[in-house]
Amino acid sequence: MPEPLISQDQIYQEVRTAIADALQISGDKVQPDSSLIRELAVESLDFIDINFRLEQRFNVGMPRKYLLDHVEELFGEGVAIDKDGRLTETAVTIWNARLESTGQGVRAGMSLEDVPALVTPRTLVMVVEEILATCPDACPGCGKAAWKLTGGTTMSCGNCGAHPPFLTGDEVIRRWLEEFRARGGLKSSAP
């Protein structure tokens, strides 16, 4: 796999800046594993603000919905969250398969309300990285493989100037979930 045009560290720097700017705090206060909610006092509208800034910066579409919302839309209501608002075994299996690498595990019985507090800058870096990775090798407009960076963090075709047709964050999650189901990932936790 070729070296991505935008490095993980570069993404992290932008994530840190987006958080600091949205909250009007110093970037020094943001650490890769800070809980945005618990340690930085982020609220739901702030998440949207942070995402908006990242979208502008990378010219991508951040997810509008949480992973577990997608799970329920794809696999049915009640699959991830029980009637008391708690995570099911299936939710835990999916979450940990997808996000354990960011250092934030969940357990069955955990309240859905406690889930957003697990989001850290590292989670956002992963989301951006995954979206950027959906860039096709060649530009669909002119067929040339000549992606380059403009303005530091925005990619465009060096030949025709078109922007890459990244999948949106929601599409990335849905595709991941469908692949997870296809390879039998849901079975181990079937009730």
Add this chain to the structure above:
Amino acid sequence: MEPCHGRVALVTGSSRGLGSVIARKLSEAGADLVLNYRKAGGRSEAQAKALAKELVERGSRAVAIQADISQKDAVVAMFQEIGAEYGRLDILVLNAARAPFKSVGELLKRDLLELVETNYLGNIYCMQQALPLMQGRPGHVVFISSLGSRFVLPNYPLGSMKAAMECLVKQWAAELQDREITVNGVTAGLLKTDSLIVLRQYWPAVARLPASAFVELEDVAAVVLFLCTDAARGIRGQHIVVDNGLSNEMLLAAPAG
């Protein structure tokens, strides 16, 4: 001079955005304030407390009370605290709102519950709990609605709750007719608050609207204040659209053949 002098006003959801501007406006008009925010420990708590401090330093009485209005127990506790602090309530501004931004087809049951519990039930809990504290004096209730109650906005199921509340406002105004408590709504247009950040995520075209499409927070708050004064006592169960003319000019923007 000060039209709300000696009155006690509660503005729900007043840590930021329009709620905070309304709270300031009422305070400037002489009212003592109860600020309300939903979540303990977050930024809104810090903002609500800072606003209370600011109002106190300017010579008003003001307290910030945490209560998630979707929880009836929390609303009951908030009004007990208001009773203990002030012993009365004269003005209730129902401003708090909270909603998922999704298309109708995507709404999960918990999204629907969140919509109804905060934006419908929560407002009714507040109205019910406010009444005993408004006993024996003229009072004013203002519900903050949005153009989403009557016009389509993308991914804005909150509009349906605003419409339900606008209907309830009329009902309640009639019920309270004899008690000299006015109940009205202010239907705000597009505001440049944190909610705009949300809106532009789901409706990118909003970023291209001219400045005239937006209404100043101050202009909305001024109408809310008016409805909370004796001068407005003849207005009952009405909704005043404050949108800088946006909805009035809707047909001018329709694409021509």
